[in-house]
Amino acid sequence: MNTMTDIEVIINNKRFTLCGYESPEYLQRVASYINGKYLEFKTKESYSRLDDNLKNVLLEINIADDYFKALKKLKEKEEESDRKSTELFNMKHEVISSQTKLDSITQELLELKKEYNEAQKRIVKLETELEESKKHQQF
Amino acid sequence: MNTMTDIEVIINNKRFTLCGYESPEYLQRVASYINGKYLEFKTKESYSRLDDNLKNVLLEINIADDYFKALKKLKEKEEESDRKSTELFNMKHEVISSQTKLDSITQELLELKKEYNEAQKRIVKLETELEESKKHQQF
Numbered sequence: 490m491n492t493m494t495d496i497e498v499i500i501n502n503k504r505f506t507l508c509g510y511e512s513p514e515y516l517q518r519v520a521s522y523i524n525g526k527y528l529e530f531k532t533k534e535s536y537s538r539l540d541d542n543l544k545n546v547l548l549e550i551n552i553a554d555d556y557f558k559a560l561k562k563l564k565e566k567e568e569e570s571d572r573k574s575t576e577l578f579n580m581k582h583e584v585i586s587s588q589t590k591l592d593s594i595t596q597e598l599l600e601l602k603k604e605y606n607e608a609q610k611r612i613v614k615l616e617t618e619l620e621e622s623k624k625h626q627q628f
Numbered sequence: 629m630n631t632m633t634d635i636e637v638i639i640n641n642k643r644f645t646l647c648g649y650e651s652p653e654y655l656q657r658v659a660s661y662i663n664g665k666y667l668e669f670k671t672k673e674s675y676s677r678l679d680d681n682l683k684n685v686l687l688e689i690n691i692a693d694d695y696f697k698a699l700k701k702l703k704e705k706e707e708e709s710d711r712k713s714t715e716l717f718n719m720k721h722e723v724i725s726s727q728t729k730l731d732s733i734t735q736e737l738l739e740l741k742k743e744y745n746e747a748q749k750r751i752v753k754l755e756t757e758l759e760e761s762k763k764h765q766q767f
């Protein structure tokens with residue numbers, strides 16, 4: 490855990506000294522984001538006519554809206570990631586099943602090759618014996 | 629796109645009428661979240677002694693902090709989802725390659741079975757011929 494530090498930020502042209510565990514870089518990024526919101530609001534003419542309470546609430550709602558929208562995206566991404574996990578799980582099973590089939594058929598092929606070679610030898614032997622037998626017949 | 633509607637919300641015990649495109653349910657959820665923040669802050673004795681400007685800024689930073697933390701999680705989830713996509717892509721290739729091998733070896737096995745059957749028939753034929761030939765020899 491970081492230690493608490495005093496960090497100076499400028500928000501809406503006012504200087505504040507904040508004390509927290511976050512890094513100065515992080516707090517400056519947050520301050521810069523909030524300043525962006527103030528700037529955005531100030532470009533709207535209607536905003537300047539509002540009372541301070543409403544101005545504050547609108548800014549809070551605007552930031553909270555960014556937060557809620559990020560949460561929605563996060564939920565969608567989590568669901569997408571979960572779907573991919575299921576797909577991966579099924580595919581891993583498919584790979585294993587495919588590999589098992591491949592191993593079994595490879596083994597079957599090897600055994601059949603052996604038997605086929607034996608059969609070939611038997612054919613050569615029988616052909617030789619038959620040739621010999623026919624020679625004997627001739628005498 | 630929804631039409632703009634006037635929605636009444638109560639934030640920090642003050643009533644506001646907001647005009648926006650969001651649904652009333654959504655804005656009430658946002659208002660309830662912001663009220664939670666006010667409540668949380670009010671339980672801290674040190675907060676009540678601060679001036680209004682600093683109170684507002686602290687609240688804005690707190691909400692923005694939730695937003696930034698959600699963004700961080702979102703980024704991590706996006707990276708996780710991307711990694712899974714790569715894994716799925718590679719696994720799909722593995723499945724296809726495995727299936728191609730399986731098809732090829734199945735074909736090889738079928739052809740060898742045919743040749744083996746032919747060899748078996750040839751053996752039976754040769755054995756019969758040899759037997760016949762040996763019978764002739766005996767006469």
